[in-house]
Amino acid sequence: MIDEGGRPIVPDRHDGLIRSFQLERITVEISVNGSARRAEVEPRTLLVYFLRDSLGLTGTHIGCQTGQCGACTVLLDGEAVKSCMVLAAQAQGHEVKTIEGVAPAGTLHPIQQAFWEEHGLQCGYCTPAMVLSTIALLEDEPSPDEHAIRRALDGNLCRCTGYHNVVKAVRAASEKVAAGAQPEPFFTR
Amino acid sequence: MNPAAFSYHRAGSVQDAIGLLQKHESDGAKLLAGGHSLLPVMKLRLAEPAHLIDIGDIRDLRGVRLDGATIVIGAMTTHRAIERDETLKAQCPLLVDMAKVVGDRQVRARGTIGGTLAHADPAADYPAGILALDAEMVAAGPEGERTIPASDFFVGFLTTALAPEEVLTEVRVPVMAERTGTSYQKLANQASGYAVVGVAAVVTLAADGTCEAARIGITGAGDHATRAPAVEAALVGAKLDDGRVGQACEKADEGIDLLDDLHASADYRRRVVRGLTRRAVLEAVGRAHAG
Numbered sequence: 001m002i003d004e005g006g007r008p009i010v011p012d013r014h015d016g017l018i019r020s021f022q023l024e025r026i027t028v029e030i031s032v033n034g035s036a037r038r039a040e041v042e043p044r045t046l047l048v049y050f051l052r053d054s055l056g057l058t059g060t061h062i063g064c065q066t067g068q069c070g071a072c073t074v075l076l077d078g079e080a081v082k083s084c085m086v087l088a089a090q091a092q093g094h095e096v097k098t099i100e101g102v103a104p105a106g107t108l109h110p111i112q113q114a115f116w117e118e119h120g121l122q123c124g125y126c127t128p129a130m131v132l133s134t135i136a137l138l139e140d141e142p143s144p145d146e147h148a149i150r151r152a153l154d155g156n157l158c159r160c161t162g163y164h165n166v167v168k169a170v171r172a173a174s175e176k177v178a179a180g181a182q183p184e185p186f187f188t189r
Numbered sequence: 190m191n192p193a194a195f196s197y198h199r200a201g202s203v204q205d206a207i208g209l210l211q212k213h214e215s216d217g218a219k220l221l222a223g224g225h226s227l228l229p230v231m232k233l234r235l236a237e238p239a240h241l242i243d244i245g246d247i248r249d250l251r252g253v254r255l256d257g258a259t260i261v262i263g264a265m266t267t268h269r270a271i272e273r274d275e276t277l278k279a280q281c282p283l284l285v286d287m288a289k290v291v292g293d294r295q296v297r298a299r300g301t302i303g304g305t306l307a308h309a310d311p312a313a314d315y316p317a318g319i320l321a322l323d324a325e326m327v328a329a330g331p332e333g334e335r336t337i338p339a340s341d342f343f344v345g346f347l348t349t350a351l352a353p354e355e356v357l358t359e360v361r362v363p364v365m366a367e368r369t370g371t372s373y374q375k376l377a378n379q380a381s382g383y384a385v386v387g388v389a390a391v392v393t394l395a396a397d398g399t400c401e402a403a404r405i406g407i408t409g410a411g412d413h414a415t416r417a418p419a420v421e422a423a424l425v426g427a428k429l430d431d432g433r434v435g436q437a438c439e440k441a442d443e444g445i446d447l448l449d450d451l452h453a454s455a456d457y458r459r460r461v462v463r464g465l466t467r468r469a470v471l472e473a474v475g476r477a478h479a480g
């Protein structure tokens with residue numbers, strides 16, 4: 001059904017009234033991994049959908065969509081945030097870094113390298129988010145102890161429950177970063 | 190999981206936000222701060238505002254400053270910023286202690302003190318501290334600014350004294366008196382991190398070690414955060430040893446209509462309220478002695 005203005009008419013589930021409204025679109029421009037990216041989205045579009053669906057950056061994963069699991073963690077102006085808890089519109093004019101932007105193509109960031117070497121993952125679903133949270137942690141605290149690591153990753157759930165090796169990986173990563181390690185070419189057999 | 194459709198407005202200033210609220214209030218408008226309380230509620234379709242007014246980019250609303258004997262905290266200051274603020278660490282460690290136990294690191298990076306206070310979740314942490322610190326909330330509205338004392342701010346379940354067209358702009362906290370200690374004790378729900386019960390205590394000792402002033406704020410126990418006047422009255426004027434404090438804290442749940450839900454029974458909450466109040470007061474006394 002459409003009204004005389006050509007707008008869709010949608011029944012309101014709660015009060016039983018019929019409301020009509022234009023499905024509004026807005027243009028959002030966000031700096032993602034260093035380049036300005038623009039897309040037309042609904043105002044209610046979450047940042048994680050903007051990244052995955054509008055930009056095709058599917059390294060940011062969707063776990064719970066309720067702000068519990070942290071699988072969608074990205075850096076927003078350098079801070080680790082859950083991208084299912086931020087509207088794309090709120091990020092307009094701000095800087096986002098996703099897992100695709102942590103190291104040049106074909107290389108691994110020292111933190112990614114450490115997760116590989118220490119086997120800091122099992123199924124790997126939560127790993128991009130763990131890496132981004134680790135980047136944010138090491139910015140503040142270059143050599144965190146186990147307590148600080150667990151506290152910083154409190155918002156990143158691993159449903160394989162592989163936390164032990166994650167902590168080892170973050171420790172190893174902190175040593176690599178402190179030693180000035182640079183991204184290394186990706187090793188393939 | 191998306192919220193229902195809405196129109197998005199980004200306010201450039203507090204005046205702008207008030208104007209947008211006035212314009213859209215009749216259709217259902219909500220202020221969007223960090224969004225970490227509002228967006229989850231909207232995803233569950235428990236709220237479906239037709240307009241969201243984003244105050245996230247109003248610079249004036251962020252940051253902490255000293256104004257004489259008052260610490261002024263902008264409403265849009267995040268928990269992460271509070272956790273790391275040097276002025277607060279020195280002058281108001283209670284808020285720093287509370288900020289550290291809010292949610293997780295990602296939540297603290299976006300969630301704001303003003304957002305959490307205006308949302309008034311009965312299990313949020315800050316309300317207990319805001320009451321114990323005797324803070325004031327500054328609200329700006331169409332008729333100008335007004336100041337709301339903490340004791341009048343929380344009025345019911347998810348309900349504050351703010352009017353629909355008002356913007357919470359600042360939290361004003363008095364600088365701590367000499368020989369004052371503070372503490373926040375929290376029993377967190379293991380899944381959500383929210384307080385099953387949280388108790389904040391601010392205790393000032395006289396030079397002879399007797400209690401000169403005591404204020405207790407309790408969150409999580411009832412449908413909104415409250416003071417514990419019976420405990421406060423029993424502490425003031427006394428030498429606060431273990432026995433005296435324990436006795437006083439038996440009154441901690443007086444006047445609270447205790448919640449009874451799947452997280453904890455009313456009887457369990459009563460015991461936790463009393464126990465945490467005792468711990469909070471004793472720790473605050475210890476810190477007041479330590480200077």
